[in-house]
Amino acid sequence: MTATAAAAERLIRIGEVARGAGVSVRAVRYYEQQGLLIAERSPSGQRLYRQDAIALIRFFQQMFAAGLTSRRITELLPCWDSGHTDAEQRAMLRAERDRIQAKVDDLQAALDRLDEVIAVTDTHP
Amino acid sequence: MTATAAAAERLIRIGEVARGAGVSVRAVRYYEQQGLLIAERSPSGQRLYRQDAIALIRFFQQMFAAGLTSRRITELLPCWDSGHTDAEQRAMLRAERDRIQAKVDDLQAALDRLDEVIAVTDTHP
DNA sequence: CTAAAACCTGACGTTGACGTCAGAGGCAAG
């Protein structure tokens, strides 16, 4: 068996993908609607995914948590898939990176403030 | 002059507060609507604030950025004002703290992932 | 074969922190 014909990989349906990634079925359909995740279709029209779709969705979740929009993720997906980037994409990557770093700093500051209050209210019931 | 009669503090109107805190006038009214910030009123009905309202709004912004809702902030405001807390409030404080800490960790992980990609795409144009 | 479970396509609802617009006063300057 050749590399191209290598894996007649077992395709999975949307429910299994959703459970695997820990998201709802609705969410997976939404990702497709946003152009994040294109699925094959069975003859009857059901979505069929490869195993790695689960990891991809986990990655989406991570980026969502970091504040990227689905639009932004679609624009940056080629950077992962192909490793190839143009100047605009590299600029976007850095912009997002800086934004996230700033957010981390903000959160850390808020955390410090909460910790102060907690310390006070614990010694000062 | 006594402590109680001390400062016939200069009261400021909503526009000055908003500019000072770097938010919109609409936002300040919204905070009042949510019970975060109660203003005095002039005879004609205009809102009048003390200087420290600006710092308070900055604090709200910081908590918003940390993911607290206005409802949660109102529930926790007594912890700041009076320094007095009950068990429920202390539990909420810790819950929010833990949530923020988890978020920081998530963001840091996302940041690391972005940095990987940036490193690759920079050496690999 | 049949019933349950899973899937499909719309399409409207939700949440939070505001933006924005309309129409009506209020306030200091010239």
Added chain:
DNA sequence: CTTGCCTCTGACGTCAACGTCAGGTTTTAG
């Protein structure tokens, strides 16, 4: 007095990532 800026109270609009419901088809288990 009037011009121009500020403020007021509603009340509807926005955005993103889904939730939820309706009504119908497909797959699976027994």
